[in-house]
Amino acid sequence: MPHLGFDVRDYSTHARVGNPPDDDLLVVVSRRNAALPPLTEGFDSSVRLRERRLYFGALRSASGFVVLPDVPPGNYPARIVAHHYVPFATNVTSPQLAPLAVALHRDAAFPFAPEDTLIRGRVRTAGGLPHTGFDVRLSDLTEASVPNHRVPLNAAGDFVIFIPEKQTTGGISVEVFHAGGSVVTALPAVQLHRSNWMPPIIVP
Numbered sequence: 001m002p003h004l005g006f007d008v009r010d011y012s013t014h015a016r017v018g019n020p021p022d023d024d025l026l027v028v029v030s031r032r033n034a035a036l037p038p039l040t041e042g043f044d045s046s047v048r049l050r051e052r053r054l055y056f057g058a059l060r061s062a063s064g065f066v067v068l069p070d071v072p073p074g075n076y077p078a079r080i081v082a083h084h085y086v087p088f089a090t091n092v093t094s095p096q097l098a099p100l101a102v103a104l105h106r107d108a109a110f111p112f113a114p115e116d117t118l119i120r121g122r123v124r125t126a127g128g129l130p131h132t133g134f135d136v137r138l139s140d141l142t143e144a145s146v147p148n149h150r151v152p153l154n155a156a157g158d159f160v161i162f163i164p165e166k167q168t169t170g171g172i173s174v175e176v177f178h179a180g181g182s183v184v185t186a187l188p189a190v191q192l193h194r195s196n197w198m199p200p201i202i203v204p
Contacts, residue, residue, distance in 0.1 A: 004068040005099030084110040108158040119161040121198035130157030134177040142170025178203040
């Protein structure tokens with residue numbers, strides 16, 4: 001019977017997420033006709049799936065992959081959740097040619113170090129609701145060496161961008177995507193080694 005494999009890593013450090021055997025990472029692949037909870041329900045809600053016997057059991061390989069053994073051929077919805085990370089949803093096909101590489105993005109509640117340089121923001125719709133389900137892209141206005149990091153909004157409409165590459169206080173901008181396009185907001189200067197908050201961001 002085919003297996004499914006997942007290589008789940010932190011987007012920023014490329015380190016594997018989770019600490020087996022007391023793992024704070026959960027990979028949930030639904031059995032046929034079994035719905036997964038909404039992405040807005042995080043790690044604790046997904047753990048309750050253990051009681052429902054509606055998903056394929058997962059284990060850690062010696063090399064650190066998450067492996068789901070004995071998955072019949074077919075397409076399946078999958079959910080990857082971990083403490084302090086934005087949940088990730090995808091579809092997987094069994095059998096696989098290779099483990100699926102997944103880069104999880106840190107949530108706004110991630111315990112960053114005090115000296116980390118961060119860009120934080122909150123995005124609302126014109127009606128005052130959290131804007132979620134879309135990404136935010138960073139552009140550095142003065143340093144070409146700073147990547148255009150692209151991160152997802154969490155369920156509360158918040159985002160955080162970790163920019164260890166930044167060396168000066170030059171300004172940045174963030175582009176927030178929405179169904180009709182995008183909205184760009186600038187921050188004229190960045191204070192290094194601390195959290196920097198973007199002005200309020202409103203999308204249509």
